[in-house]
Amino acid sequence: MEKIVVGSVESGDLMMSISESSAGHNEIVIDSKFIQQYGDEIKEIISNICNEYNVNNAKIEVNDQGAIPAVIRARTKTGLERFLNK
Amino acid sequence: MVKFDRVKPRKHMLFVPADRPSLYRDSVFYKPDTIMFDLEDAVAYSEKDAARMLLIEILNDIDYNASGIETCVRINGLDTEFFEKDIEACIKAKANMIRLPKAETVDDVNQLVALMEKYEKENNLDYKLKIFIAFESALGILNAFEVAKASDRIVGIALGGMDYLLDLKGSRLPNREELLYARQHLVHVGRALKLDVFDVVYGNTSDDQGFINEFKFIKSLGFDGKSVIHPNQIRLINEVYKPTQEQLEYALEMKEAFEESVKLGKGVFLFKGNMVDKPVVEKQLEIIELAKEFDMEGAL
Numbered sequence: 001m002e003k004i005v006v007g008s009v010e011s012g013d014l015m016m017s018i019s020e021s022s023a024g025h026n027e028i029v030i031d032s033k034f035i036q037q038y039g040d041e042i043k044e045i046i047s048n049i050c051n052e053y054n055v056n057n058a059k060i061e062v063n064d065q066g067a068i069p070a071v072i073r074a075r076t077k078t079g080l081e082r083f084l085n086k
Numbered sequence: 087m088v089k090f091d092r093v094k095p096r097k098h099m100l101f102v103p104a105d106r107p108s109l110y111r112d113s114v115f116y117k118p119d120t121i122m123f124d125l126e127d128a129v130a131y132s133e134k135d136a137a138r139m140l141l142i143e144i145l146n147d148i149d150y151n152a153s154g155i156e157t158c159v160r161i162n163g164l165d166t167e168f169f170e171k172d173i174e175a176c177i178k179a180k181a182n183m184i185r186l187p188k189a190e191t192v193d194d195v196n197q198l199v200a201l202m203e204k205y206e207k208e209n210n211l212d213y214k215l216k217i218f219i220a221f222e223s224a225l226g227i228l229n230a231f232e233v234a235k236a237s238d239r240i241v242g243i244a245l246g247g248m249d250y251l252l253d254l255k256g257s258r259l260p261n262r263e264e265l266l267y268a269r270q271h272l273v274h275v276g277r278a279l280k281l282d283v284f285d286v287v288y289g290n291t292s293d294d295q296g297f298i299n300e301f302k303f304i305k306s307l308g309f310d311g312k313s314v315i316h317p318n319q320i321r322l323i324n325e326v327y328k329p330t331q332e333q334l335e336y337a338l339e340m341k342e343a344f345e346e347s348v349k350l351g352k353g354v355f356l357f358k359g360n361m362v363d364k365p366v367v368e369k370q371l372e373i374i375e376l377a378k379e380f381d382m383e384g385a386l
Contacts, residue, residue, distance in 0.1 A: 006136055007136070010106070010107070011108050012107045012108030013106075068107075068111070068144075068147070069147070070140075070143040070144045070146070070147040070148070071107045071140065071143070071144065073143045074136070074142070074143035074144065075139075075140075077139050077143075078135055078136040078139045081135065082135070
């Protein structure tokens with residue numbers, strides 16, 4: 001199945017790809033230079049938005065380039081809307 | 087009610103592509119009077135949804151107004167499928183102002199205002215967004231007066247150079263003579279309606295002297311400011327606007343003489359050999375206000 005991609009690998013942004021997961025729940029995989037400091041926070045933001053959108057079967061892969069929470073929220077919302085409307 | 091009360095005149099509006107997260111953050115440091123987040127030409131068709139979402143999330147997080155910066159969003163035109171969604175995003179982002187591109191008729195403004203009212207109400211906004219109108223066609227320029235007075239939300243008008251030139255079937259001339267009619271017409275409209283008037287962008291970001299020459303020229307025509315595409319152009323505009331120490335001292339002396347004349351109950355007064363009245367004093371008070379903006383000694 002085709003992956004949804006949103007964002008970029010520019011500084012301050014993140015690139016997120018979303019596809020269907022066969023695990024029966026959301027899988028969130030984060031690649032970030034800031035994983036030790038912010039990994040849990042990034043995952044929590046994404047996870048909360050998945051709940052808001054009632055998405056529980058997505059594999060979400062994130063390449064973070066130091067995105068602030070507002071950018072993480074925006075990219076996740078856009079990605080999930082594209083995922084749900086594909 | 088307004089969300090943001092300006093304390094300084096609009097001199098520059100910095101275009102920032104609305105799909106670039108790092109520019110939302112960095113643009114604050116250049117202290118433009120207005121940041122214009124661009125949902126239109128700067129954003130690819132396939133990324134309009136992502137840009138709108140960034141706008142909403144980031145503008146709800148970064149308080150540009152606290153830094154004295156006004157936020158404006160250039161939306162896509164009425165003839166696009168993005169028009170209504172862009173307006174909704176501007177309201178959800180709680181921007182200060184919307185820039186309408188390619189305006190041509192009063193009905194364009196009416197459609198915009200109707201949608202703004204709809205989404206302001208839906209989102210329980212306790213203030214009204216302002217409007218800046220860009221004219222980019224012969225019809226738009228000719229209708230500018232009627233269009234610009236179509237709503238009391240309109241605070242300024244601008245000339246859009248590229249589309250206007252295409253519409254005219256003209257060619258770009260070395261000193262932009264092809265824009266002269268439109269520039270002078272819009273200045274008249276702006277002054278007649280007490281609106282700000284903004285000029286086209288200057289595309290060559292490495293040509294400082296060319297930019298300064300053009301800015302001084304359009305300022306002489308009566309323009310308030312210019313839309314800019316590079317932070318360096320903000321500095322250049324400030325250099326032109328910043329009063330000299332001599333101008334400031336002259337203004338301060340006149341202010342003092344004016345205050346003395348008020349105490350004596352005089353309408354006009356003699357200052358350095360010339361009779362001076364209120365409009366002349368007001369011009370000098372503007373210089374003092376500008377000097378304050380640039381933290382000049384003596385003005386504060």
